[in-house]
Amino acid sequence: MRLLIVEDERELAETLRRGLVAEGFTVDVVHTGPDGLWSAAEHDYDTVVLDIMLPELSGYEVLKRLRTKENWTPILMLTAKDGEYDEADAFDLGADDYLSKPFSFVVLVARLRALLRRGAPARPAVLAAGDLKLDPAARTVHRGERRIVLTTREFGLLDFLLRRQGAALSKNEILGHVWDAHYEGDENVVEVYVGYLRRKIDAPFGTHTIETVRGVGYRLVT
Numbered sequence: 754m755r756l757l758i759v760e761d762e763r764e765l766a767e768t769l770r771r772g773l774v775a776e777g778f779t780v781d782v783v784h785t786g787p788d789g790l791w792s793a794a795e796h797d798y799d800t801v802v803l804d805i806m807l808p809e810l811s812g813y814e815v816l817k818r819l820r821t822k823e824n825w826t827p828i829l830m831l832t833a834k835d836g837e838y839d840e841a842d843a844f845d846l847g848a849d850d851y852l853s854k855p856f857s858f859v860v861l862v863a864r865l866r867a868l869l870r871r872g873a874p875a876r877p878a879v880l881a882a883g884d885l886k887l888d889p890a891a892r893t894v895h896r897g898e899r900r901i902v903l904t905t906r907e908f909g910l911l912d913f914l915l916r917r918q919g920a921a922l923s924k925n926e927i928l929g930h931v932w933d934a935h936y937e938g939d940e941n942v943v944e945v946y947v948g949y950l951r952r953k954i955d956a957p958f959g960t961h962t963i964e965t966v967r968g969v970g971y972r973l974v975t
């Protein structure tokens with residue numbers, strides 16, 4: 754689950770980033786309206802947490818411009834009760850949810866998960882390839898009746914591969930979605946994690962769900 758935070762209060766942004774990463778999200782952070790607009794339009798986020806009072810371009814303006822461009826990424830707005838705007842404005846402009854500051858982190862995570870479950874209509878509740886099933890809401894993976902326990906990163910990787918099943922994905926593309934856009938390490942980390950996954954979802958079952966595409970990367974076969 755890749756998420757963008759647009760928040761100019763750097764301390765708050767960093768606290769949110771750390772907390773959400775611990776919850777298994779892949780998180781990018783920007784601090785101004787124009788950066789938020791650019792990032793949200795340029796990348797394929799699963800959801801955006803958008804503050805209202807932002808330098809240069811307000812959160813409302815960012816939201817309005819995204820919707821005008823027919824970008825329907827789910828957006829949760831952070832509103833301030835004493836602000837110039839209120840919640841009604843957020844919904845009018847096409848926000849999917851809002852939270853008033855100050856808010857509890859637990860509530861934010863619950864709202865984000867609800868938003869992701871609602872998601873785009875094309876996003877199925879349970880992702881499947883044959884008898885391999887991943888439930889994003891319950892955060893469980895099964896092969897047939899058997900439960901497979903994955904780490905947060907393995908889960909994120911399988912989730913991404915399942916959503917793009919049939920497509921050949923480059924290591925770089927996988928890195929950008931499952932790690933984060935600014936990950937500067939070796940892209941062979943993808944190879945390592947594909948190995949971990951194969952040992953859990955394929956080797957014990959004699960299946961070959963994740964194919965190596967020579968010169969490109971990987972493909973999850975259906």
Ligand code: CA
Binds near residue numbers: 761762804806
């Ligand atoms: Ca602000």
